[in-house]
Amino acid sequence: MSIGVTxxxxxxxxxxxxxxxxxxxxxxxxxxxxxxxxxxxxxxQPGQSTLLVAAIGVAGGLLMAATMAAVTGAFLVRILRAQ
Structure with missing residues (x-):
């Protein structure tokens, strides 16, 4: 929430x-x-290679970023339309 406040x-x-x-x-x-x-x-899963663990983390991070962009983008459109 500190990012939003800033x-x-x-x-x-x-x-x-x-x-x-x-x-x-x-x-x-x-x-x-x-x-x-x-x-x-x-x-x-336990025992996975470092490369696979990193690839899963990167893919998850990209999905997280896309989700955050979609949510904030939708709110920004809403806020701008209310102007």
Whole structure:
């Protein structure tokens, strides 16, 4: 939530509904972490090679980033339309 608060400090003078950005980033992080966990946890198994563990982590990270971008993007469109 600290990232959302920091970004809100920059946005609050430009966007009327900028306060929603705090919750948007909190929701985006939560959704991203959920996607990462749901994807990576079942794939990681004891005894796997370091390369495979890293590949699963990278793929999970990319899915997490895409999820966060989708959530924050949707909120940004909503906030801008409310202007």
């Amino acid at each position: 970004q809100w400090l920059a946005l609050r003078h430009r966007l009327h509904h900028a306060r929603q950005w705090i919750w948007a980033t909190a929701l985006a992080w939560s959704a991203g972490l959920l996607v990462f966990t749901a994807f990576a946890t079942p794939l990681w």
